[in-house]
Amino acid sequence: MRFLHTSDWHLGRQFHNISLLEDQRHVLDQLVDIVRDRHVDAVLVSGDVYDRSVPPAGAVSLLDDVIHRINTKLGVPMLFIAGNHDSAERLGFGARALARNGIHIMGQPGHEPASVVLADDTGEVVFIGVPYADPVTVRHHLGVDVHSHEEAMTALLAQVQKIGRRSVVLAHCFVDGGVESESERPLSVGGVDRVPASLFERFDYAALGHLHAPQSRQWPHVRYSGSLLKYSFSEEKQHKSVTLVDMDAQGRCEIEKIPLQPRHDMRILEGYFDELLERGRRDSGREDYLLIRLLDTHAIHEPMNRLRDVYPNVLHLERPGLLRSGERRETGRERLAVGELPLFRDFYRQMTGDELQPEAQKLVAGILDGLHAGKVD
Numbered sequence: 001m002r003f004l005h006t007s008d009w010h011l012g013r014q015f016h017n018i019s020l021l022e023d024q025r026h027v028l029d030q031l032v033d034i035v036r037d038r039h040v041d042a043v044l045v046s047g048d049v050y051d052r053s054v055p056p057a058g059a060v061s062l063l064d065d066v067i068h069r070i071n072t073k074l075g076v077p078m079l080f081i082a083g084n085h086d087s088a089e090r091l092g093f094g095a096r097a098l099a100r101n102g103i104h105i106m107g108q109p110g111h112e113p114a115s116v117v118l119a120d121d122t123g124e125v126v127f128i129g130v131p132y133a134d135p136v137t138v139r140h141h142l143g144v145d146v147h148s149h150e151e152a153m154t155a156l157l158a159q160v161q162k163i164g165r166r167s168v169v170l171a172h173c174f175v176d177g178g179v180e181s182e183s184e185r186p187l188s189v190g191g192v193d194r195v196p197a198s199l200f201e202r203f204d205y206a207a208l209g210h211l212h213a214p215q216s217r218q219w220p221h222v223r224y225s226g227s228l229l230k231y232s233f234s235e236e237k238q239h240k241s242v243t244l245v246d247m248d249a250q251g252r253c254e255i256e257k258i259p260l261q262p263r264h265d266m267r268i269l270e271g272y273f274d275e276l277l278e279r280g281r282r283d284s285g286r287e288d289y290l291l292i293r294l295l296d297t298h299a300i301h302e303p304m305n306r307l308r309d310v311y312p313n314v315l316h317l318e319r320p321g322l323l324r325s326g327e328r329r330e331t332g333r334e335r336l337a338v339g340e341l342p343l344f345r346d347f348y349r350q351m352t353g354d355e356l357q358p359e360a361q362k363l364v365a366g367i368l369d370g371l372h373a374g375k376v377d
């Protein structure tokens, strides 16, 4: 049995007010190619299919298109569970009807976890779907007294009795010790959202979702595929991929990470303004989504617009050079290392090409004093 483990598509996500839909389409095209070229038997999506409980229309059409290409055209079954970003009810629309065509959407926690049996020439594999559910929801659905995510997941998995054949579990949760990224929405406040990896040991493969960095926990078969794209600058150094799993007749898994090539990479650039403008003219990744950290200690007029002349997708600008070091708690003006008069001198120089003369400096200093004393409007 060969299946493709993916998760955290987050269709419809915005990043710094930019829609990532075309970036998502770009990697999903690659995913469809992988399914076809590698003769995949099933595609798994372990939650956070959409970014929001009410996804934008474009995200719904994109999912519809991907399902059409993978399932209708290539005839490959797809299995989905809901993540903490999905609305279980909305994701689950038409699930019973779609299941007849090999689209298995396991949105809501039931009395027993939903399961799907797929077979190949070495026998059957049961896929068990444990959609995201917080302790309150599990209490409600199962009538058990659980308070932590660990107790909730334990209760859900306790419903899975003897399996007696090869098994794969799909779950959306935070396994203890996992590496976090900034783009994950915490499942609860205060760290009680962790579940131990040992809960998944007895399955032949655990296809996990929630953490956006690809990683395995404790055993190679308890694994996060990671998100389709980088969804925060904290993921700058990650390599996004989908996980191809080859399961043999005994349930042993061979794992291959297949990299995805983003339409725009996400990078952090650090340096001096003039140097970055210069570098940008030769940079083949000019179109990447960038966070730029300027080290200059003087004020620069309209740095964002000027940087965007060479790097059109600068999404965020930081000016550590203008901030006092080691005083991170201060906010706004208090944090500026450079006084107002020197800032104005920098501005004047950039606007006129001349230095502000001593006489004019005195005038500006007087106005600034007046402002601080509340005498000038």
Ligand SMILES: [Mn+2]
Residues within 6 Å of the ligand: 008, 048, 083, 085, 184, 185, 210, 211
């Ligand atoms: Mn996610």
